[in-house]
Amino acid sequence: MTMHTRTLGTTGPQVSALGLGCMGMSGMYGAADRDESIATIHAALDAGVTLLDTGDFYGMGHNELLIAEALRTAPAALRDNALISVKFGALRDPDGGWSGFDGRPAAVKNFAAYSLQRLGVDHIDVYRPSRLDPDVPIEETVGAIAELVEKGYVRHIGLSEVGADTIRRAAATAPIADLQIEYALVSRGPERDILPTTRELGIAITAYGVLSRGLISGHFTPDQQFAANDFRAYSPRFQGDNYRHNLTLVEALRKIAEQKGVTVAQIAIAWVLSRGDDIVPLVGARTRERLTESLGALDVTLDRADLDAIDEAVPAEAVAGTRYAAEQMAMLDSER
Ligand SMILES: NC(=O)c1ccc[n+]([C@@H]2O[C@H](COP(=O)([O-])OP(=O)(O)OC[C@H]3O[C@@H](n4cnc5c(N)ncnc54)[C@H](OP(=O)(O)O)[C@@H]3O)[C@@H](O)[C@H]2O)c1
Secondary structure (H helix, E strand, O other): OOOOEEEOOOOOOEEEOOEEEOHHHHOEEEOOOHHHHHHHHHHHHHOOOOEEEEEOOOOOOHHHHHHHHHHHOOOHHHHHHOEEEEEEOEEEOOOOOEEEEOOOHHHHHHHHHHHHHHHOOOOEEEEEEOOOOOOOOHHHHHHHHHHHHHOOOEEEEEEEOOOHHHHHHHHHHOOOOEEEEEOEOOEOHHHOOHHHHHHHHOOEEEEEOOOOOOOOOOOOOOOOOOOOOEHHHOOHHHOHHHHHHHHHHHHHHHHHHHHHOOOHHHHHHHHHHOOOOOEEEEEOOOOHHHHHHHHHHHHOOOOHHHHHHHHHHOOOOOOOOOOOOHHHHOOOHHHO
């Protein structure tokens, strides 16, 4: 495995070509093992991964505290290479419920103050609102982060799940390093007008859900059971006929993977990597085994014939089910 680097836009930092998304280590996909999560972060750093992605609302601070512990117990040289990307704004309640978004300037500074404490760092490398707060102009939210940049608490500004108009307004307010958005073989929405916009403006993409939450990992079976607190227990793509249909796409992809001597997950991640040097996939591994498999994608080369075969196996619109349930889809500025 060779770790390449990519740059987050014209103004952002150089990062490893694959980032590690830490969300699944804090309960979003059911229970996770704390020791294995930390070992996975250490293994990622050791393999040359420098970008760690989190959100202050993942496990209500649990994910940031976990990352802090992993960094504290990592060799100093690896710790110093790590760049932390933090999302803020999603509001939680003590039951674990979700109750909206807050992008007001005072809230931005409050969220940042708590994140800095939990992470045990003096600055956050990339800081981004997780969703557009419909009641707050993006200029105000981004303006507040820009003030944090001026004071040295934040290095770079990112966005998440916003559409072309909002990207333009944000970029007119302050330099934007990257847009985080779901992008995968089965989630092609950004190709319409978001990718052309980020490319025009020199903004990178950190792509999440590159395995569609494990759906196209090749590891899920038709009788897979998900815990009640697992996102996938409610995700439309994992329900009934949708799920059965989507697994037929995985089997078509598996044939291509087998011919190339790689795994389904590797080919799915390699496909995202192949879409441009401005794209950094975030892999959601929470065990060393899954991480090792994901990193193997860096050594997979897809030529024209491979890409054509993949397109035929998994046509752009072939997936059944939206990427979130209707209520959450309605909160995505990127889907307007
Ligand atoms: N900006 C946003 O709105 C947003 C939203 C969601 C996520 N994110 C970020 O993006 C990161 C990645 O997203 P994601 O977790 O949805 O991505 P993903 O990589 O599509 O899905 C991760 C899930 O796939 C399964 N999997 C199976 N084989 C795997 C393999 N070889 N490598 C990795 N995972 C494998 C794992 O489930 P099992 O562990 O159960 O096997 C894992 O929990 C998150 O951690 C988070 O930091 C951002």
